[in-house]
Amino acid sequence: MTSKLHGTVAIVTGASSGIGDAAARQLASQGARVAVVARRKERLDTLVSSIESDGGTALAVTADITNRAEAEQAVKTVVDRYGRIDILINNAGLMLLGTVLDQDVTDWERMIDINQKGLLYMTSAALPHLLEATTTGPREVADIVNISSYAGRVASPNFATYNMTKFGVNGFTEALRQEVTQKHVRVGVLEPGAVATELKLHNSEAIQQQLAAAEAENIPELLEPDDIADSITFMVTRPRRASIAELWNMPTSQA
Numbered sequence: 001m002t003s004k005l006h007g008t009v010a011i012v013t014g015a016s017s018g019i020g021d022a023a024a025r026q027l028a029s030q031g032a033r034v035a036v037v038a039r040r041k042e043r044l045d046t047l048v049s050s051i052e053s054d055g056g057t058a059l060a061v062t063a064d065i066t067n068r069a070e071a072e073q074a075v076k077t078v079v080d081r082y083g084r085i086d087i088l089i090n091n092a093g094l095m096l097l098g099t100v101l102d103q104d105v106t107d108w109e110r111m112i113d114i115n116q117k118g119l120l121y122m123t124s125a126a127l128p129h130l131l132e133a134t135t136t137g138p139r140e141v142a143d144i145v146n147i148s149s150y151a152g153r154v155a156s157p158n159f160a161t162y163n164m165t166k167f168g169v170n171g172f173t174e175a176l177r178q179e180v181t182q183k184h185v186r187v188g189v190l191e192p193g194a195v196a197t198e199l200k201l202h203n204s205e206a207i208q209q210q211l212a213a214a215e216a217e218n219i220p221e222l223l224e225p226d227d228i229a230d231s232i233t234f235m236v237t238r239p240r241r242a243s244i245a246e247l248w249n250m251p252t253s254q255a
């Protein structure tokens, strides 16, 4: 185990699967105490056990962060337990695909609720603690990494509302970066291309089949969650003077 993040506390949202799970493991392996946040308690408990059996420190925080009070309570739980927050990885998200004509408006609301409001609630609750960590911590710098997407840069049919949520994440991230960077809170956006996770499984069978066919034809080798966790770890382990404002990590096979 290395210790670039020794003495720090990280929160990873959406850590019960995919990118968040991988990121939590990597940050813990760098010495961070990691609070893992999501709704599926059993998954979080398994992750915490696994991190701890590898010698790390982790805390499961079960919360639906689309609920503002639950997001705020999640942050409070972490501060009560560990006394500080140095790193916030806003990763929890949902991708429901379909045309604007056909898609259920409820799907749009669900994506806005988690991809945008959940991120905002967590950021708002954690930011005062991140600012404080810049003067009291081992690194004298704090980090927010917002997980956007390739779909935060490039719009496509069937992705309209997902595109909207992720383009919004990009804009919010850069505005916040400019507000707090001189206070030594680094704020960066990470835009993955296609990653092999559970993300697409929330769609109908028909949409999943369409996606699988498109991926088989156009993206024969997807990224793995660890590829994105590598990027997250890279962003939060730069020297204090260096801030990665944007990082776009694509499968080599994705045009």
Ligand code: NDP
Binding pocket: 013, 014, 015, 016, 017, 018, 019, 020, 037, 038, 039, 040, 041, 043, 063, 064, 065, 066, 091, 092, 093, 094, 095, 114, 118, 147, 148, 149, 150, 151, 191, 192, 193, 194, 195, 196, 197, 198, 199, 200
């Ligand atoms: P997963 O579906 O594996 O992970 C999504 C995570 O979000 C789960 O841990 C889920 O946990 C959590 N989550 C969803 N809703 C809530 C909620 N209301 N409250 C708390 N947690 C919630 O997908 P990925 O790992 O792929 O997705 C992670 C991020 O990466 C997302 O923001 C996604 O948009 C982005 N991304 C993914 C890409 C891909 O190809 N996979 C490409 C580009 C970006 P639970 O259900 O237990 O609450």
